Amino acid sequence: MPDQTFTVNGETVTVDAPDDLPLLWVLRDLLGIRGPKYGCGIDVCKACTSHLDGEAFNPCVTPVASVAGRSVTTIEGLADGDRLHPVQEAWLAQDVAQCGFCQPGQIMAAVALLRRTSTPTDAEIANVCRCGTYVRIREAIKAAAARM
Structure with missing residues (x-):
């Protein structure tokens, strides 16, 4: 499988995952980030909403290869240290x-x-x-x- 490198919550990560694997499963299963949830898997319910380069997106329908070199923020990366958003x-x-x-x-x-x-x-x-x-x-x- 190819290596996929991107930034998540301010940290550069590299994972071994197929290009077409939905980013939600990379976040949850490979990186242990549990904030984004699986709801519908078809970009409707918004339970997995995160930010890609500062814009809302749904990782349940986003292939991991499409975030290469980009910045993903999940709920875990929203607060500024101990200060909530x-x-x-x-x-x-x-x-x-x-x-x-x-x-x-x-x-x-x-x-x-x-x-x-x-x-x-x-x-x-x-x-x-x-x-x-x-x-x-x-x-x-x-x-x-x-x-x-």
């Missing part, structure tokens, strides 16, 4: 989490949304994930936007 703080303050399974993907999608716009509409927030109409998610994203 404002979206993570807002998630806690608004008590957003239900079961918690897709929270990492929701937070990463929300961060990407707030990078694009500081005043997201309810319709834009609804695209964060399939739970996008959940009232606390909307409140947390708007609270984070006010702080950023």
Whole structure:
């Protein structure tokens, strides 16, 4: 198998994986990064949302070869040391989490949304994930936007 080299959460990594292996499985199974979750595998649910060169993307449908030399950030790399990102703080303050399974993907999608716009509409927030109409998610994203 070919070596795949890219940066994840600020660290350069090299893994032995087929070019077409979805990055989600590289992150979870080869690198032990558990934040991005498998939900649908077809780029719909957003449970695996991470950032590629600062933009939201879904590693469940992204071949590992396509991230060669690029920078991937997962929920594990979002905080600045012990200081949480404002979206993570807002998630806690608004008590957003239900079961918690897709929270990492929701937070990463929300961060990407707030990078694009500081005043997201309810319709834009609804695209964060399939739970996008959940009232606390909307409140947390708007609270984070006010702080950023």
